[in-house]
Amino acid sequence: MTTHSTPVNLTEALASFDEVYSPRIVARMNDYDVRIAHTLGDHIWHVHEDTDEFFLVLDGRFDIALRDADGKETTVELAKGDTFVVPGGTEHKPSSSGGSILMFEPSGTASTGDRHEGEIPDHVDSTTGHALN
Numbered sequence: 577m578t579t580h581s582t583p584v585n586l587t588e589a590l591a592s593f594d595e596v597y598s599p600r601i602v603a604r605m606n607d608y609d610v611r612i613a614h615t616l617g618d619h620i621w622h623v624h625e626d627t628d629e630f631f632l633v634l635d636g637r638f639d640i641a642l643r644d645a646d647g648k649e650t651t652v653e654l655a656k657g658d659t660f661v662v663p664g665g666t667e668h669k670p671s672s673s674g675g676s677i678l679m680f681e682p683s684g685t686a687s688t689g690d691r692h693e694g695e696i697p698d699h700v701d702s703t704t705g706h707a708l709n
Contacts, residue, residue, distance in 0.1 A: 584602045584603060584708070586602065586612060586678070590612055590614065590634070593614070593709075595701065596614045596615055596616045596617065596699055597613060597614075597615065597619055597670075597700045597701055598613060598614075598701035598706065599612065599613040599679065599687055599701075599703065599705045599706065600612055600613070600705065600706050600707070600708045601705040601706065601707060602678075604683060608680050608681065608682055609679075609682070609683050609685070609705050610678065610679075610680060611679045611680075611681065611705050612634070612676060612678050612679075613676065613677055613679070614675075614676050615638055615676060616674045616675075616699075617672065618669065618670075618671045618697075619669055619670040619671065619700055620669060620688060620694060620696060620697070620700055621641075621667055621668070621692060621693035622668065622669070622688050622690075622692035623665060623667045623689045624662075624664055624665075624689050625665055625689075625691075626664050626665075626690075627664045627682050627685060628661050628662065629661065629662045629664075629680075629681055629685075630661050630679060630680040631654065631659065631660050631661075631662070631678070631679055632657075632658075632659045633654045633656050633657065633658050633675060633677055634656065634675070634677060635656055635675045636656065636673065636674045637653070637672060637673050637674070637675055638654045638658075638670065638677055639651050639652065639654065640652045640654070640662060640668050640669070640670050640671075641668060641669040641671070642662070642666055643668070643669075644666075656675070683705075685704060686702060686704055687700075687702060687704070687705070
C-alpha cells in the first residue's frame with residue numbers, strides 16, 4: 577500500500593464497507609498502519625506479544641476485556657472519542673454493541689494477534705488489514 581497523497585475522510589471510508597472486525601488501512605506512517613473498522617459483537621481473546629495496540633472510538637461503544645497473568649479479568653468501557661492503549665503482551669478481547677474504531681498498529685500486525693484462544697468466528701477477519709478501496 578502506498579501512502580495517500582490526498583486526505584482520507586473517515587466517514588466516507590467507513591461507508592465504503594460493511595464487514596465488522598475487518599480493518600481497512602487508511603494511512604501508513606513510518607512502519608505503522610492507521611486502520612479503521614466497524615465493530616459489533618465479540619472479537620476473540622488474543623495477544624500481541626511485542627507491540628502495544630492503540631484504539632480510538634469513532635462511534636458507538638467499544639469494550640475491551642483484559643486478562644492479567646493471574647487470569648483476572650477486567651473490562652475497559654470506551655465511548656465515542658475515548659482512546660485506550662492495550663500494552664503489548666496483554667491478553668484482550670474486544671466487544672461492541674455496534675460502532676467504529678481507529679487503530680494504530682505496526683504494519684503486518686494480525687488482527688487476531690500472535691496467538692489467540694479458540695476458533696475464529698466467521699464475523700472476525702484474521703488479517704493484517706485490507707487496502708481501502
